[in-house]
Amino acid sequence: MNQFDTIIDAELWDKSPWGMVAIDVDGKVSAVNSSFQQYTNISEQALLGMSEADFDYQLIRTNLIAQHRVKMTTGTLRAVHYLRYVNNMQDELKTAEKMSNIAELLREPLASIYGFAELLLTQHYDEQTRLDLTAILLQQTEVMSDLINKNLEARKD
Amino acid sequence: MKKILIVDDQPIIRKMIRLALNDDRFELEEAANADAAYEIIKRSPPDGMILDVMMPGLLNGYQLCERIKQDPILSYIHVVIVSACGQESDQEFGLSLGANSYFVKPFSPVALATYMKISLLGSAL
Numbered sequence: 001m002n003q004f005d006t007i008i009d010a011e012l013w014d015k016s017p018w019g020m021v022a023i024d025v026d027g028k029v030s031a032v033n034s035s036f037q038q039y040t041n042i043s044e045q046a047l048l049g050m051s052e053a054d055f056d057y058q059l060i061r062t063n064l065i066a067q068h069r070v071k072m073t074t075g076t077l078r079a080v081h082y083l084r085y086v087n088n089m090q091d092e093l094k095t096a097e098k099m100s101n102i103a104e105l106l107r108e109p110l111a112s113i114y115g116f117a118e119l120l121l122t123q124h125y126d127e128q129t130r131l132d133l134t135a136i137l138l139q140q141t142e143v144m145s146d147l148i149n150k151n152l153e154a155r156k157d
Numbered sequence: 158m159k160k161i162l163i164v165d166d167q168p169i170i171r172k173m174i175r176l177a178l179n180d181d182r183f184e185l186e187e188a189a190n191a192d193a194a195y196e197i198i199k200r201s202p203p204d205g206m207i208l209d210v211m212m213p214g215l216l217n218g219y220q221l222c223e224r225i226k227q228d229p230i231l232s233y234i235h236v237v238i239v240s241a242c243g244q245e246s247d248q249e250f251g252l253s254l255g256a257n258s259y260f261v262k263p264f265s266p267v268a269l270a271t272y273m274k275i276s277l278l279g280s281a282l
Contacts, residue, residue, distance in 0.1 A: 027213045051213070104211075107241035108167060111262035115173040122267055123176070136169060 027052045056101060057150075102151055109144040113137055159277040160184045160201070164194040164218070165209040165239070170262075174207055174239075177266035182278055191216035195224065202231055205277050207269070210240040210251070219254055226255025235276050239264060 013020060019036030021029055028051060032044040047055065116133045119125075125133065161183055163174050171187050178185055186203065188194035192214040194206070206225075210218035218238060225231045238251045243261035251259045257276070260269055271281050 025215055104241045104243070107243065107262040108170075111241070111264065112167075112169050112173060114263035115170075115177070115266040118265055118267055119173070119176055136172075140169065 021047065021055065023052050023055075029055055057105075059101075105147055106144060109140040109147070112140040113144070116140075158182060158184050159205065160186065160203040161205045161207065161273065161277070162186050162188060162194060162197060162203040163207050164188045164191060164212070164221070165207075166190055166212040167209075170209070170239075173266055174269065177270040178273060180270075180274070183273075190214040191218055191221040195221055198225065198231060198234070203234060205235040205237070205273060207237050207239055207273075208256075210238060210242050210247075219251060222251065222256050223254040235273075237269070237272070239269070 013031075013033050019039045020033045021036055022031040024030035028049050029047045032042075032047050037043055042058070047058070050058070116137050120130060120133055120137075159182060161178060163171050163178075163185060164187075165171050165174070166189050168189070171189075175185055175187070186197060186201075188197055190212045191208075194208070195216060197203075198206075208218045208222060212218060216224070218240065222236050222238065225234055225236060232255070236256045237258045237260060238256045239260045239262065240247065240251070241262045242251075248259045248261070258272060275281050
């Protein structure tokens, strides 16, 4: 716990009723407190080294929502996610937050699909470029479909 | 010739923006994250920058924008944030840091190109 000494009191980290996950300066999960493991049944070992994006996806899969994300770039930490266990996913606010996270994930491939489709429609490209861009459209559609399927599977869990 | 730096961790988005900005009057350069972009800016400041927000690395797009706009030598750089963070509060935050404009993904690359031409070249043509 030495890496948190200057930022988070070690006792708070260990005894807090809030699940907490630290993200290091490389954007990887660097520590998980015991409350988080207790709430989620996810071990620290399973999360250590995971990228922040994968961690966000893990939260969605497990129907959990980060209540607070304290962004920092002090010392060796980039961010600390405070997490509270959410039992009832019918809570409208929490559902809205979850949907917002999913929407942001979907916007990336959607941006490519929209953008390349518009360029194909409005610009004059040679045949090979048109084929290349059409292939990108198909590939990004698959990425988007995969994200939607994973999300639907997570809801069944 | 106006230099534009395209900063996004998704190569496919960089490719799309590069295609949209295909114009002899623009010199385009790319960076895959904000840290790499800052190194390029210190070495060779661009006239404009198209900047994603959520990227791996020490700096995110908001932080890079803030750093540039607070630097009297670099603050002239025309910064356009292009992000999947599309809530009104996200846009307000980006603009409050000094960004000149904020495009939410998905966005029209043609509209972005038109905006950059007007902003840097003074004409949409």
